[in-house]
Amino acid sequence: MEQMNIVIVGHVDHGKSTLIGRLLADTNSLPDGKLESVRLMCERNAKPFEYAFLLDALKDEQSQGITIDSARCFFNTAKRRYIIIDAPGHIEFLKNMITGASRAEAALLLIDAYEGVQENSKRHGYMLHLLGIRQVVVVVNKMDLVNYDEAAFLKVKTEYEAFLGQFGLVPAAFIPIAARDGENMVTPSEKMPWYAGKSVLDHIDDFTQAKDKQELPFRMSVQDVYKFTAANDDRRIVAGTVMSGQLKVGEEVVFFPSQKRSRVKSIEGFNQAPRTTISSGEATGFTLETQIYIRPGDLVVKATDVPPLSGTTFKVSLFWLGRTPMTVGKAYKLKLASTRVTVYLKEIVSVMDASELQTEDNRREIGRHEVAECVLETLKPLAYDLAIDFEDTGRFVIVDGYEIAAGGIVIGQVASEASAVQKYRAQRDASWEKGLVEIQQRQQLLGQRARAVVFVGDRAPELGKLLEQHLISNGRLAYYLGRASVLSGMGADYTGALGREEFVRRLGELAHMFTDAGLIFMTSMQECDDAELEILSVLSDPFEILVVVCGLNPFSQRVPDVQISDAMDLESAKSQVVQLLADKDVVPEYFL
Amino acid sequence: MLWSIGKDSTVLLWLARKAFFGHVPFPLVHIDTSYKVPEMITYRDKFALEWNLNLVVGQNEAALKAKETFPDGKIDRIACCKALKANALKHTLSGEWPRKRMNHQTRQLEYDTNTEPYTGVIVGARADEEGSRSKERYFSPRDKQSDWDVGDQPPEFWNQFKTDFAPGTHVRIHPLLDWTELNIWEYIARENIPIISLYFDQGEGKRYRSLGCYPCTTPVESTSTTVQEIVQELKSGKFSNIAERSGRAQDKEDGGGLESLRREGYM
Incomplete structure (x- = not known):
């Protein structure tokens, strides 16, 4: 049997849980005894029975009287099986609403006919658009409270249609209902003869499955x-x-x-x-x-298909859920499909309160529950598509600390001028406090040229340590810094939450300091790629980075200075690196 | 990954074998209340050996020794579940209580020298089982006390889940959240997964629909002897409208019994 996820959204108290409870009861989808046990619980607590209680199964929810999470339940029609997600309407639980809605193929959006369009009616409408849900039916509930009056229905319809139109969302239908009494739920309502359209259930069955990709x-x-x-x-x-x-x-x-x-x-x-x-x-x-x-x-x-876009700078539309605002210049983690990269908010194009869609300019931060168009920049190039072309590679989340703080879609590619890391280095160099000693003096004193050597691969740490020992015993000043040492000392606050590039950046800073001091700096990385090597190179400039690869070569652009095969013993490998240092005039040959 | 030997967690284990192309690169934890139907233990050990699983078994040895259990008449059902399941699980995961591990050479369970805490568990809970489970996330962080803050759970966008955690967080992952009992049986049929025979009628017109401890789980009246017959029974037969856990006595003890247990770590 065909299956479909649908979500029910709308402002708090506009009747979502009642509508779902009613759908379950009317389609005979409740397990035997469920209705009875809820009635019993109501009796025990001396409360009148409500359909909403079927869903609000949790104790503390019933005491508060609002849905705090996206409950899931199931019902069947002759056509298919539905997983129905009840999304909370309270602003505090917006992230729960999103969790529910982002798994849905279609949505029912409820508006209370008596209260009219409210803040979250608008906010939820905009969220559905951003989440990529194109099939939306708007249900105008509690028509009994306005005496089933057509004019009241049309007022809500006109106002809300205009709002959705601002971002091009066109609902499949507007249906006037009274969920509690079942009006227009399954069969046409006799109380609203002026409404000629289909019932809620018929519209649900009219939703179509997502297209085969x-x-x-x-x-x-x-x-x-x-x-x-x-x-x-x-x-x-x-x-x-x-x-x-x-x-x-x-x-x-x-x-x-x-x-x-x-x-x-x-x-x-x-x-x-x-x-x-x-x-x-x-x-x-x-x-x-x-x-x-x-x-x-x-x-x-x-190889024969359209390639994705690729780069470090792109324009997005995102909604921010984080407790603290998103600010320009702070590092975040971006997750797009399986990719994780460090990302910065480069520029805010416009910010709007999702319920009002008013554009504000000249902002430096994006506040909670705000929607923004902005430019993001990553340290490493990222492969992506525009959301309009491929939804899976065109949407992303942003992690602030340990929490998912935003979701968004890519809406454009932006040509990047200087890369983020180059700009970062220019700033660093501008504020560097120079001493009275030139690097040439240090190199002369030490009888060597300062260089950073990066060993890559499983055997990298062993080889790096051997070389350090060799150089020191030959009177050269070299220092090997292992990954664990970087992480335990100056990386003690590094938790991985920022992404690997932050580790690479710190390593690059260390390479810069050691080489600036005139040393031969060595480190090892089990894994590395062209982009990470580029970060290291930019940060340790003007000192060239030498690359020794043990085993499979991870680079597609950079040609390793020495390539060590898995079969080669460590002593021979060491000799090869020693020869490299001689060839590059890092160490005068007669010393070796 | 928790493996209760029941159909859901066995399907979950099967999915892990599929995901890792025949291997299971993490331990499988079974909480043995000692009141499991003996056949469950035989089945567990057989497949642990056959599938080369890293099986870890935990138990509330103190409560069993002191006979502080419901079958011994000392405590009620909910308290018993809490002691033998929730507490046993909590302390087995944390490594505070002894863990036994399957030694594939001797084919015996032996006390494990590794007492490191597990920082997360993959669990076969389904949203349709009962009310409180329908509020779960795929990735659900618990704090140090294993507490579940239902009102403040991380958002899940599309297929992006909360996968970054502060040190000390314990995470539960529920891959089967959106599966139904029928989905489980249809998948068992599709993949031809060997399921414990307690789910099938052995000729007495009875079978288990949900497996637990024998003092608190009663079989249902059913003559289904094959997976296909169970699928039919769930689709259009006698069980199409009866809740799966109707044979679980502890669910009925108080209105939100299972929810209070879940806050304390029950799965």
Whole structure:
């Protein structure tokens, strides 16, 4: 049987829970005994029975009389099975409303005929638009309180239609109802003969399923690359959920933003017949013909399909839920599909209170429950699409500290001038307090050129330490700083909440200080990519960074200065790096 | 991941095997109240060995030793659930109480030397089971006391969940939240998952619809002997309108019994 998620939204007390309770009762969808147990509970507490109590099953909710979370319940019609989400109408619970609504394919929006259009009627309408819900039916409830008067209905309809029109949302219908009495719920109401349209239930059945995304270009965000070597399984599986399109064995794929390429060797799965195609909606995995270095968050696209956009600066529309405002210059984490990157609010184009849609300019921050058009900037390039083209790769959330503080959609690409990290370095250098000693003096004193050497790969720490030992015993001043040392000392406050780039930035600052002091600075990274290396290079400039890769080369642009194969022993590997330092005149050859 | 041996958590385990291409890269925790139907333990150990699972078993050994249980007549049902399930789970996860681990060489459970706390659990709870579960999130943080603040839960947008946590937070993940009892059985049929035989009629016209401890769970009248028959029974047969947990006695003890338990860590 076909299944559909629908959400019921609207201002507090406009009758959402009653409408749902009524739908459940009228479609015979309540489990035997449920109605009875709620009636019993009402009796026990000397309260009159209400349909709303069916949903507000939690104790503290019944005492407060409002829905605080998005309760889920289920009902069936002859056509399909529905999961119905009751979203709270109270402003404090807006994030719960969003949680409920973001899983829905269609929405019923309730407005109280007597109270008329309220703040959250508007706010919820705008949220539905931002969340990408295009099928909306507006239900004007409590018509009994206005004596089933058509003029009262039309007043609400005209006002609300105009509001939704501001952002191009056109509801499928406006229906006058009285949920408590079942008017226009399942069958046409005799009390409102002036209404010729369909009942609520008929309109629900008229909603259509989301379009199949199989015909769209292929998009899959890499969730992880699995290796189960410990369990005697040598497959290297690129895993993720296919968001759209299809992919077949033998087809060429491109990973964005690195633009590395390979071909699909096999489709992997457990407890399923061997197959050669994967398509939208599937959580799946594949292996590649060539071993290339891929990271979680990479966007897989077919070589023959439209590529995604890629860059560090883009224009978005977002709604802010955080307790503290979103401010220009503060670092946040952005999550888009499986990608996580550090992001900054670069510029606020306009801020509007979602219930009023008034544009305000010259703002430096976005407050709670406000909607803003703004420009975001990431430290590392990000692959994405415009939400209008691909909803899954065009929408994102922003994490402030540990909490999801915003959701939004990408509405445009912005050409980036100087990168965020270059601007950051220019600022740093401008305020750097210079001493009286020039770097040439230090280098002369130490008999070496200051350089940063980054070792990448599983064997990187071992090799780095060996080299440090070698240089020191040959009278050179070198320092090896391991990842754990960075994290435990000056990174003690680093929790990962900001994203990996913050770690890379701190490492870059350390590389800068050590090299500026004239040292040969060495560090290791188990994983790295071109963008992270770029951050390190910019921060430690003017001192060149030398790159030693152990094992699989993770870079698509940067050519490693030394490439160590897995088969090579550490002593030979060390000699290769020593030779590099000689070739680059870092250390005078006669010392080595 | 919690594995109660019941159909929901076994489906969850199966999904993990699918997600990790035949492997399960995390421990499976079973809370053994000692009042489980013996067949459940046999089934658990058989598949733990066969599927190469890292099985960890926890128990409220003190309460059982002191006979502080409902079957021993010392406490009521809710208090018993709290002691043998909620508390056992809490302290097993935290590592404060002894944990046993399946040794795949000796094929026996042995006391585990690892007492590190688990910082999160994946649980097979479903929203349609009863009222309080319908308010759950996919990713649900609990504070240090395992408390669940129903009124202040993180937002979940599309497929983006709260995955960043302050140190000391305990997180529960509910992948099956939007599955129904029927979905579970249809998936068992599709994947041909080996499900414990207690769910099927063994010739006496009775079967379990929901598995728990034997003193508090009664079988239902049903002659379904196969997965397909159960699917039919749920779709159009006698159970299409009867709540699944109707055979669970503890749910009936007070109006919101299960909700108070859930706040204290019951799943």
